Amino acid sequence: REEYCSRIEEAIGQIAFEGKFIGYKPYGNGHINDTFVVNFQQEDGSDRRYILQRMNHDTFKNPAGLMENISGVTEFLKKKIEENNGDSSRETLNIVRTKDGKDYFKDSIGSYWRSYVFIEDAVCFDKVESPEDFYNSATAFGNFQYLLSDYPAETLHETIPDFHNTPARFENFKKAVEADIKGRRAEVEAEIAFVMERDAFMYTLMDAYKEGSLPLRVTHNDTKLNNVMIDNQSGKGICVIDLDTVMPGFSVNDFGDSIRFGASTGDEDEPDLSKVNFSLELFDIYTKGFLEGCKGRLTEKEIYLFPTGAKMMTLECGMRFLTDYLQGDTYFRIHRETHNLDRCRTQFKLVSDMEKNWDAMKTVVDKYR
Ligand code: ATP
Ligand code: MG
Ligand code: MG
Known part of the structure; x- marks a missing residue:
């Protein structure tokens, strides 16, 4: 010390x-x-x-x-x-x-x-207390995209290589299932099947990028509420902080990770899944704020892919928790034996909810585009 x-x-x-x-x-x-x-x-x-x-x-x-x-x-x-x-x-x-x-x-x-x-004269909030807080973080992260829309994203270093390379995460997952080093596979067959049923989906964003229809952007990659400073006077998000994970990426993944974390009614590790629901209302509020912040700098295609980004980040995250569970909890810190499995299940619950709400999510996006 x-x-x-x-x-x-x-x-x-x-x-x-x-x-x-x-x-x-x-x-x-x-x-x-x-x-x-x-x-x-x-x-x-x-x-x-x-x-x-x-x-x-x-x-x-x-x-x-x-x-x-x-x-x-x-x-x-x-x-x-x-x-x-x-x-x-x-x-x-x-x-x-x-x-x-x-x-x-x-x-x-x-x-x-x-x-x-x-x-x-500004503060960070650790927890979303009101929809207003969530909206403020949305405008701040949207504005971050707006201000950096003509920054040469490809010149940035990847501070964590393949951070949101979902196909690469999927490969790691399949290897972990195959290896099954902790003998936990049998216990999570349902969760493994959940991932495998969404096999084709994993490639949607990467394929759009390779085709040239999804641009590389400066992304923040930790778009949670407490990485925005809220001005004491105006109550608005004035500054995006915590830039360690700034990297080249997809705008829809920044959007999507905020939804994953913020538009859920339950905690990320809630064991009682009846408490974990996707909130279309919070999705609506974030979409509105984010698009206002972006001030027209996103392409039609990017906006169209907002629901895909939300589902991609949630599925990827759940898959990473499951991978870690299969590998014996070496990456995410755990406080109980099934912690990573509980986390995986909340994410998959949200993915299912998003799938049920797919048309409604599209309607929300159309309302503000
Ligand atoms: P995380 O767990 O979110 O990754 P971190 O360890 O990377 O956090 P930061 O988010 O960079 O750390 O900073 C921690 C806290 O310090 C912030 O939540 C904020 O309250 C405060 N902070 C950081 N930078 C500033 C700043 N420039 N002015 C005022 N407060 C700041
Ligand atoms: Mg931080
Ligand atoms: Mg940080």
Whole structure:
């Protein structure tokens, strides 16, 4: 612990903060990186805060590439926001560089650190309390697509290779079923069949991309509520944060992952499936907000594929939980023996609900397109 504190201080010493160092403390509810708030006193006596993060080097194998992504995207966002007369100091993350001008610092034991300007007078919500919250996150993630629609997505590094390559995830799943290293296969034949019945569906987005009818976009890949800062004054989503998983991808997958997580009436690991239902009302609200945020920058085809994105992300996620269950729970952290199986079942319940609501989902999308 002492060792850790001296690494924090080493990092603080290397980053080009303004003012006199006052102190630091752990901050926020992030699960991936170690996040701290650092205080500096300014010459006029006022206080300035910064976010300092020790990056998760286990999850992200290429921290330099990851920071190149964030640097490229945030510089681009800054220009766009200024062109639109916005406040680029609050509406995007702003990297605080090291004293020698780099976007991260590697300490003496090989940990990677980075810093951002603290976005004041705004908060993150961990749970959707009202449909309004969900709507606000939708407009923010839609606006993120709007602002980055002419960014050269193919120049970004894949910070987690094949993250939403559903056909590749499907191959891994089939291998896990075949290998059955934990002898759990017999117990989950129904879930395996559920996946196999949707075999052809897995390829829909990748095939559309290969045909040239689905564009590669800058995607966020962690489009949950608490990765949007909500302005205390206006109550609107002002800034999309947590850009570690920014990668080339499909806009409909960002859309779809929000639906997967946010348009369910139950928790992701709820064992009682009667509590887990797809909410068409929340799907409607998110669709409306996301399209408003995108301001016409998505193609007809992308909008048409919104329901497909929602189902794809939910099916893929359920399949990943099932894969992990078959492989002995080595990827997702579990708190009970069937945790991954419970998670898999909620996702498949939502997929079934979406299939039943398919026409209604299409009607919602048509209403706002
Ligand atoms: P996750 O579990 O969502 O992946 P993470 O570990 O990647 O989280 P972040 O989401 O980057 O961490 O940051 C953790 C929390 O710190 C955020 O939820 C937010 O409350 C706060 N935070 C991050 N960046 C800023 C910022 N620039 N200004 C103010 N608060 C911030
Ligand atoms: Mg986060
Ligand atoms: Mg994160």
